[in-house]
Amino acid sequence: MIQLLKEGRTLLVDGPACIHLLSGKASVLGAPVKAGEKLIVRGGKRMPFEALCNAEIELVMGESASFMEINGDAIPPSWRGAVKEILSVGEAKSVLVIGGTDSGKTSFCTYLANMALNTGCKVAIIDGDLGQSDIGPPGTVGLALIVEPVIDLFRLQAEDVVFIGVTSPSGKVDLMLNAMSTLKNKALELGECFLVINTDGWIQGGDAVNYKARLVSLLVPDIVVAIQSGDELSQILAALKNVKIMTIESPGAVKKRDRETRKALRESAYKKCLREAKVRSYPLSRVKIEGDLKIYAPPEFQRKEMVDKTLETAPTRYEEESGHFLLVLGGGTEEIGSDLERRVITLRKGDERGLLVALESAYGNILGIGVLSGIDLKRGVINVYTPVSQVVSKIRVGQIKLDREGNEIDLSQMFSKS
Numbered sequence: 001m002i003q004l005l006k007e008g009r010t011l012l013v014d015g016p017a018c019i020h021l022l023s024g025k026a027s028v029l030g031a032p033v034k035a036g037e038k039l040i041v042r043g044g045k046r047m048p049f050e051a052l053c054n055a056e057i058e059l060v061m062g063e064s065a066s067f068m069e070i071n072g073d074a075i076p077p078s079w080r081g082a083v084k085e086i087l088s089v090g091e092a093k094s095v096l097v098i099g100g101t102d103s104g105k106t107s108f109c110t111y112l113a114n115m116a117l118n119t120g121c122k123v124a125i126i127d128g129d130l131g132q133s134d135i136g137p138p139g140t141v142g143l144a145l146i147v148e149p150v151i152d153l154f155r156l157q158a159e160d161v162v163f164i165g166v167t168s169p170s171g172k173v174d175l176m177l178n179a180m181s182t183l184k185n186k187a188l189e190l191g192e193c194f195l196v197i198n199t200d201g202w203i204q205g206g207d208a209v210n211y212k213a214r215l216v217s218l219l220v221p222d223i224v225v226a227i228q229s230g231d232e233l234s235q236i237l238a239a240l241k242n243v244k245i246m247t248i249e250s251p252g253a254v255k256k257r258d259r260e261t262r263k264a265l266r267e268s269a270y271k272k273c274l275r276e277a278k279v280r281s282y283p284l285s286r287v288k289i290e291g292d293l294k295i296y297a298p299p300e301f302q303r304k305e306m307v308d309k310t311l312e313t314a315p316t317r318y319e320e321e322s323g324h325f326l327l328v329l330g331g332g333t334e335e336i337g338s339d340l341e342r343r344v345i346t347l348r349k350g351d352e353r354g355l356l357v358a359l360e361s362a363y364g365n366i367l368g369i370g371v372l373s374g375i376d377l378k379r380g381v382i383n384v385y386t387p388v389s390q391v392v393s394k395i396r397v398g399q400i401k402l403d404r405e406g407n408e409i410d411l412s413q414m415f416s417k418s
Helices: 077-088 105-118 173-189 206-219 234-239 259-273 301-311
Strands: 002-005 009-014 017-023 026-028 031-033 038-041 046-051 055-061 066-071 094-099 123-127 140-146 158-163 194-198 223-228 244-249 278-283 288-291 317-321 324-329 343-348 355-360 366-376 381-386 394-402 408-411
Touching: 002 009, 009 017, 038 046, 055 066, 077 105, 077 223, 077 244, 094 105, 094 206, 105 123, 105 140, 105 194, 105 223, 123 173, 140 173, 158 173, 158 366, 173 194, 173 206, 206 234, 259 366, 259 408, 355 381, 366 394
Parallel strands: 094 194, 094 223, 123 194, 223 244, 288 394, 324 343
Antiparallel strands: 002 055, 009 046, 009 066, 017 038, 017 055, 026 031, 026 046, 123 140, 140 158, 278 381, 317 324, 355 366, 355 394, 366 381, 394 408
16 A cells, blocks of 8 residues: 655554655654665554654554554654753753653653664663563563664664563562662663663552652652643652653554464563473472572472371472471462461462473573473473573572463463462
């Protein structure tokens, strides 16, 4: 399909689609597009394609793709004003962006990064949105350098990734704060750079307010950019202390995505990271298992006798850590006694299958992700479906559950019931 786009007009393309600029010049979120270039719009994403002069475009539309033409630019004046002010302040070295779900945070971060590149800055970005992560797989926070204009952060190569293992920070606040701080320090190690920090859309409730306030206090950004369409960020902004705040509007051109669309975006990311995967076995004696499912040394004999008596059944494995027990049961429906005086995590045979994991090297960096295929405690091995072929020293287990194809089942229920 050939489309003629006049200078000053914008095409909003909802993927999956391919845009081929046959002639003219265009721009996407501040990134220039030249004649002959082809741009891919992922399913569930919207790309604002602005004509800088009269342009001829070839559109290849996938199933459920669509487009519409609007007069003018999709970038609101408040965005342009904020970016101009940010980049004119020589002391501004880091900008943290907050806003609700589908408020335009990622688009603004992309636009800000591209405009910062135009001033000659070295640019780094931290992606702190667990559920819709672009730089790393879902369930991770990631850091990347931007060395040339970018239209989709999903195309960036990660410098570092920290695995959290869930799609929302609500139950992992301390872990998230530590991860974001670690990545900021890594960004500083990359040298003098302009740092853009994207965050998640969790903004409602006291816990969300407290989390965002702690995040800003910990990362100490020079500027906080708040994107809102009303006053939905008022409580968070009131909680922020000693930081410059810029409030900008959420543009009407932002694509609103339902839960299924957001899930589909995550699944495409899992599948990208699991290409060429196969089942690999790791001896439990050589790798450490950490995260939401840990494997510890067995308890003293007397403690095990007490647990067997309390349960009225013998677990196939029983392990103990300060604060809780891990009980590995058979496939039946044994009832757990309530007088163990500690938090109890029960794992029945097969419960671990499908859990998303990160595989780490001896230096602590993530080599890739995988899906648990099973733990054979008799043989002392853990089986993981993963493309990682390097030597693995640690396997960090999350709560996200997938099937072999990378389709998201949900968060594992065995953690919520523990």
